[in-house]
Amino acid sequence: MSAGSHMKFLVVDDFATMRRIVRGLLKEMGYENIDEAEDGAVALSMVKLNNYDFVVSDINMPNMNGFEFLKAVKADPKYLKLPVLMVTAEARKEDIVLAVQSGAAGYIVKPFTKATLEDKVQKIMQKLAAAA
Amino acid sequence: MRIEELPVANAAASPEVFQRLGEITRQLHDTLNQLGVMPKLRNSAQGLPDARSRLSYIARKSGEAADKVLTSVEHAKREQTELASAARSMLAALSADARSSAAGLAAIDFVTQLEASTGRIDAHLTDIMLAQDFHDLTGQVVAKVVTLAMDLEDSLVGLLVQAAPGDSAGAQDSGLRGPVIDAAAGSDVAANQSEVDDLLASFGF
Numbered sequence: 001m002s003a004g005s006h007m008k009f010l011v012v013d014d015f016a017t018m019r020r021i022v023r024g025l026l027k028e029m030g031y032e033n034i035d036e037a038e039d040g041a042v043a044l045s046m047v048k049l050n051n052y053d054f055v056v057s058d059i060n061m062p063n064m065n066g067f068e069f070l071k072a073v074k075a076d077p078k079y080l081k082l083p084v085l086m087v088t089a090e091a092r093k094e095d096i097v098l099a100v101q102s103g104a105a106g107y108i109v110k111p112f113t114k115a116t117l118e119d120k121v122q123k124i125m126q127k128l129a130a131a132a
Numbered sequence: 133m134r135i136e137e138l139p140v141a142n143a144a145a146s147p148e149v150f151q152r153l154g155e156i157t158r159q160l161h162d163t164l165n166q167l168g169v170m171p172k173l174r175n176s177a178q179g180l181p182d183a184r185s186r187l188s189y190i191a192r193k194s195g196e197a198a199d200k201v202l203t204s205v206e207h208a209k210r211e212q213t214e215l216a217s218a219a220r221s222m223l224a225a226l227s228a229d230a231r232s233s234a235a236g237l238a239a240i241d242f243v244t245q246l247e248a249s250t251g252r253i254d255a256h257l258t259d260i261m262l263a264q265d266f267h268d269l270t271g272q273v274v275a276k277v278v279t280l281a282m283d284l285e286d287s288l289v290g291l292l293v294q295a296a297p298g299d300s301a302g303a304q305d306s307g308l309r310g311p312v313i314d315a316a317a318g319s320d321v322a323a324n325q326s327e328v329d330d331l332l333a334s335f336g337f
Binding site: 013015016018020021024025028060089110111112113114 | 265267
C-alpha cells in the first residue's frame with residue numbers, strides 16, 4: 001500500500017460506470033477513501049464540506065461542467081493547492097489549454113490505462129510535495 | 133458581420149426582403165408538394181422519435197451490461213485477492229519442511245505458479261474493468277446524435293406544419309419492430325417473458 005493511502009479522493013463524472021472504473025483503479029493503487037459526485041455542482045458543494053486531497057473530474061457533465069467546476073474551486077484561495085486532474089473524452093487542444101489555464105493539475109483523455117492514471121496521480125503528488 | 137452592425141438602410145429594406153422570402157417559401161412549398169416529397173418528410177419526422185428511443189435503448193442496455201461486468205469483476209477481484217493471499221501463506225508454511233519430499237516440492241511449485249497466475253489474472257480483470265469505459269464514450273456520442281435527431285425533428289415538424297396544415301395521414305408500418313425499447317409506451321408489446329408466456333397460454337400453448 002502506498003504512503004498516501006490515507007488520502008481522500010473525490011471522483012466527479014456523470015457516468016456511474018466511469019466513476020466505478022476510476023474508483024476501482026484508485027483502490028488498486030492503494031487509495032481507499034474515495035467519494036463520488038455526478039456533476040460539478042454536487043462536487044463543488046462536496047469540496048466545501050470535506051477536506052479532499054485530490055479530485056479527479058470529467059469535463060462534459062450536466063448542471064455544471066468540469067471547466068466551471070474547476071474555475072469555481074480555484075476561485076477560492078482555500079483550494080488553490082487542491083489538485084484537480086481532468087479525465088475526459090474532450091481531446092481538443094483548446095480544451096486542454098483551457099483546463100491548464102483554469103488551474104487543472106493534469107489532463108487525461110479517455111480511453112486511458114491504469115498506468116496513465118497512476119503516473120499522473122503520482123507526478124502530481126510529487127510536484128505538490130516538492131512545492132510544500 | 134453581426135446583424136446589429138448592418139447599415140440602417142438594409143433594415144429599411146427588410147419588408148421587401150421578407151416579401152421575397154415569403155415568395156421563395158411559397159415556391160418551395162409548391163415544389164415539395166408537386167414532387168410528392170411531403171409524405172416522405174412526414175414519415176421521416178414521424179420516424180425520428182422511434183429512432184431516438186432506439187438509440188436511448190442502446191445506451192441504456194450497454195450501460196446495464198457494463199455495470200454487470202463491473203460487478204462481476206469486483207467480485208472476481210475480491211476472490212482473487214483472497215486466493216493470492218492464501219497462496220502466499222501456504223508457500224510460507226510449505227517452505228520450511230516440504231522440500232524433503234518430491235510431493236512437497238511439487239506442492240511448492242504448484243503454489244508458486246498459482247500465486248504468479250493470480251497476479252496475471254488480476255491484470256486481466258483490470259483490463260476488463262477499464263474496457264467498460266466504452267459505455268461512457270459511446271454514451272456521449274449517442275447523446276449527441278439524440279440531440280441532433282431532436283433538432284431535426286423540430287425543424288421537419290415546423291416545415292410540415294407550414295407546408296401541409298391539416299394533412300394528418302398516418303405513417304407507414306416499417307415492418308419488424310425489434311427489441312422492446314419502452315414497454316410502458318404501449319400495450320401492444322410484451323414487456324417481459326412472463327407476459328409472453330401469458331399470451332401464449334391464452335392460445336392454449
